[in-house]
Amino acid sequence: MHIPSMTSARLKPTLLAALLASSLFQSAWAVEPFVLKDIRVEGLQRADAGTVFAALPFRVGDTYTDDKGATGLRALFATGLFKDVRIQIDGNVAVVVVEERPVISRVEFVGTKEFDKNNLVKALKDIGIGEGQPFDRALADRAEQELKRQYLSRSLYGVEVVTTITPAERNRVNVTFTVTEGEVTKIKSIRITGNKAFSESTLLGQMDLTTGGWLSWYTKSDQYARAKLNADLETIRSYYLNRGYLEFRIDSTQVAISPDKQDISIAINVTEGPRYVVTGVRLEGDFLGQDEAFRNLVTVKPGEPYRAEDVASTTRAFTDRFAAFGYAFAKVDFRPQLDREKGQVEVVMVAQPQRRVYVRRVNVAGNSRTRDEVIRREFRQFESAWYDGQKIKLSRDRVDRLGYFKQVSIDTVEVPGTADQVDLTITVEEKPTGNLMLGAGFSSAEKFTVTASIRQDNVFGSGNYLGLDVNTSRYNRTIVVSATDPYFTDNGISRTYEVAHRTSRPYNTTSGDYKIVTQSGTIRFGVPFTEFDRVFFGAGIEQNKIEGSTGLPVRFTLAREQFGSPATSYPLSVGWARDSRDSVIAPTQGRYQRLNVDVSLAGSTQYARGNYQAQQYIPFSKAYTLGLNGEISYGKGLGGKPYPVFKNYYGGGLGTVRGFEVSSLGPVDIEGSYLGGNKRLNLNAEFYVPFPGAGNDRTLRLFGYADAGNVWGEEQSIRAQDLRASVGVGISWVSPVGPLKLSYAKPLRYFDQDKIQRLQFQIGTAF
Known part of the structure; x- marks a missing residue:
């Protein structure tokens, strides 16, 4: 009973294949071999006949066979240009009849708001759907x-996409x-579900996905x-594994x-x-005789x-140690020895x-x-040298810090044999390293500003x-105008030229049209003393001119x-910097230090000035961070002259002591000008917490802060009783134009003559 049906089932595919082959090859199938006298191509509209001839495995004068005909059909179909291809035999002539695929005339998108249409057109062209390309359903x-x-x-799960193919003249189509x-x-x-040691709210707090706010x-x-979701599941798993739950698992x-x-x-079990x-x-295996x-x-x-x-971290330290050799x-390998009854584990x-x-x-x-080059x-790992994992990691980090590339990776490949x-x-x-910027801004101190810059960090690929x-x-x-050659010498000494024209006015003056015009030229060299420390040496020439007379303070006169x-000066400078922060814009851990000293021993202006700043970031958890900042600056006149007033430091406002008007701290002359x-001295502390509703997003955070500091004149001594202090709260946002801070202050220690400004904001660095 079943045998006929099985035979029929087997015959159907065979018959279908035979019919298909017959329709493809037609008269080219089962032809006796013969010598070709001519080859004709029919049906071409846009494609070149040379394309057809180049794909055929036979030429005039060759012996035509069924195998060559079948190979030719496959080759022509493989070009993707033809919808149908036949080879007909007319005597000793092979006639290749083709039906070209329609060509795409236009690709359009209707109703797309989430994605840029130009990007969509480019993406589809990369996979073969674009103007001028053969259409393939x-x-x-x-x-x-x-x-x-x-x-x-x-997350647009209700999306509907309908593709419409519209024929056009000359065998073209619009896609x-x-x-919707x-x-x-x-x-x-x-x-x-299934959690007992930690509440559901605690575990949900570890996740970036939320039910909204x-x-x-x-x-x-x-x-x-x-x-x-996968990232959040890993976060929950890590949360348990770091609290002793070695056999924790996510069931479903x-x-x-x-x-x-x-x-x-979403349900997580x-x-x-x-x-x-x-x-x-316990250590087992071969530790190269360096077990201790x-x-x-x-x-x-x-x-x-x-944990x-x-x-x-121990495993990484071990592999890095081995790699260094x-x-x-x-x-x-980590092989835990578990005692489930006692809840103990020996780490092997x-x-x-x-x-x-x-x-x-x-x-x-x-x-x-x-x-x-x-x-x-x-690179710190050299060819023909022993493999050193630490040097390879350092090499990758150094290339990444160049700032020329989106991604940097190093792969190790065994040499065959x-x-x-x-x-x-x-x-x-690679990423674009040129930057042309035109912009405008507004701040509580500077009011309206216009900025423009043209920068190229990698001129002609030279670095x-x-x-x-x-x-x-x-x-x-x-x-x-500045230019830097990071490898002025082969051992990594950098050289920087800078020419500048600056015009400044003392802050918070009550009247007057005076200003300080500074013109300078500087050459500076950076010497790498270690992989993380760079010392800078420089020399320059500077001219400072006090212009105007109306309302000019006595000190400036x-x-x-x-x-x-x-006033002319020839400053010599030396500086040092080290940065181990995890981020320059929104750091959560690490330390930053810098020291700069300028000395001018020649010219009409002789002085020495120095500045030291240190920042420390301490993470208390994934969401809470404490930031500390300290900065001290000092200047002294040389050659029997006082310290020049146009080199003074200023204090007050964001970056120094918040709650006081910008540059309003320190000595005030009889006209009421802040000099x-x-x-x-500046001392700052900030404690960052998540912004309500923002979850674990670090680009938008709240912070509470405490500031203290002041500015002293040359005839004054630094005294604790002169310090101004304030506390307050603020918002930190890594905006598209840079890190923005908005703060509200309550001055705790101030004097009657101080200018209070409770609300302040700036776009700039962390402190």
């Missing part, structure tokens, strides 16, 4: 699905993607994305979307397992709950150093603009810097008499 379907996928990544985007799908609920329009935390995750595709519900305490750490040195790298502490972070493929680290290798060759890839000179050689390939992804900066603020107007007009002083 399969590629159009693929483009439609990819477009939907991009919308789903933006239109009509998009719908509303953004929001997370309605997140539930965690009044700031969700900014944080987008209520918009579901699989990548975000369910994501449900409502029928109207507007709401998403976990099993905590017992909590383990570390009883000891490796043991000193262990951060796991017996008697404390198990996965400590095990991971040339063991690029060393394996360090097993090491297998494998073999020692050296670097045969260092390759550079991905740099279409930047020259190889610009990248290679940052050898057991002790590897090649290193550093792959970079050199060239820049022009212009600023037209109320109190300070500048034009600066005396300065014009004492130092001349213009600044030759001594300045």
Whole structure:
């Protein structure tokens, strides 16, 4: 009974294949071999006949066979230019009949608001859907699905995409993607079950995804994305593993979307397992006879709950140590010895150093603009030297700090046929390094300002810097031209030229049209003393001219008499900087220090001035950070003359002591003008907390602060009783134009003559 049906089932595909082959090959199928006298092509409209002839495996004078005909058909179809191809035999002539695919005349998008249309056109052209390209329905379907996928990544689950193909004259088509985007799908609920040690609210607080709040329009935390959920699951797992729950696992995750595709519900099921305490750490395997040195790298502490972070950091320290000795493929395994009844674990680290290798060759890839030498000179791992993991990591960091690339990665590849050689390939992804900026701004101190700059950090791929900066603020107007060669010498000494024209007015003057015009030229060299410390040496010439007479303070009148007009100086400078912060714009940990000293021993103006600043950031948790800042400045006149007033320091306002008007601290002359002083002290503390509704977003934070400091004149001594102090709260936002701070202050220590300004803001650095 079943045999006929089975036979029939087998015959159907065979028959279908035979019919298909017959329709494709027609008279070219089952033809006796013969010598071709001619080849004709019919049906061409746009394609060149040479394209057809180039794809055919036979020529006039060749012997034509069925195999050659079938090969020719496959080759012509593979060009993607033809919808149908046939080979007909007319005597000793092969007639190739083609039907060309229609060409795309225009690609249009209707209803797209979430994505830029120009970017969509470019993306589709890369996959074969673009003006002037042959139309392929399969590629159009693929483009439609990819477009939907991009919308789903933006939480637009109700999106609908309809592809319309409209024929046009001369065998062309117009391709239109009509998009109905719908509303953004929001997370309605997140539930965690199975948790006992920690409350659900505590665990939800670790996640970046939320059910929304009044700031969700900014944080987008209520918009579901699989990548975000996976990251949050890893965060929860880490939270448990760092608190002793070694066998914690996430059993399942369910994501449900409502029928109207507007709401998403997430359910996470976990099993905590017992909590383990570390009883000891044991090393097993080959530690190159340096067991004690490796043991000193262990951060796991017996008697404390198990922490996965400590095990991971110990493993990294071990592999880095092995890599420093040339063991690029060393394996360090963590094998816990569990005592479930007592809730104890013995941490066992097993090491297998494998073999020692050296670097045969260092390759550079991905740099279409930047020259190889610009990248290679940052490398501390040399060719034909033993593999050193620390030097390789340092090399990657140094290339990344150049600022020319979006991404920098180093891959280690074994050399085939050898057991002790590897090649290193550093792959970079370049980014634009030129910057043309025209802008305007407003601040509580400077009022309306216009800025413009033209900068190129990587001129012609050479790694050199060239820049022009212009600023037209109320109190300070500048034009600066500068150029830097970071490798003026082969050992990394940099050289910088700078020419500047500055016009400044003392802050908070009650009247007067006077100003200080400064013209300067400087050459500065930077010498790398260590991988993290750079010392700067420089020399320059500077002229300061006090212009105007109306309302001119007595101090400025005396300065014009004492130092001349213009007053000339030849400052020599030395500086040092070290930065270990995790971010320049919004740091959460690390330290920053800088020291600068200027001395002018020649010219009509002779002086010495120095400035030291130190910042420390202390993270209390993922969301809370304490920032400390201290700065002290001092200047002294030389050659029997006083310290020049146009070199004074100023205090008050953001960056010094908030709650006081900008540059209003320090000596005041009889006309009521604020002169600044030759001594300045600033002490600041800020405690950052998450902004309500922003979750764990660090670009928008609240902070409370306490400031203290003052400015003293040359005839005054630094005294604690002269310090001004304030406390307050503020908002820190990493805006598209830079870090912005808005603060409200309550002065705690002030005097009757002080100018109070409670609300202040600025766009600038952290402190």
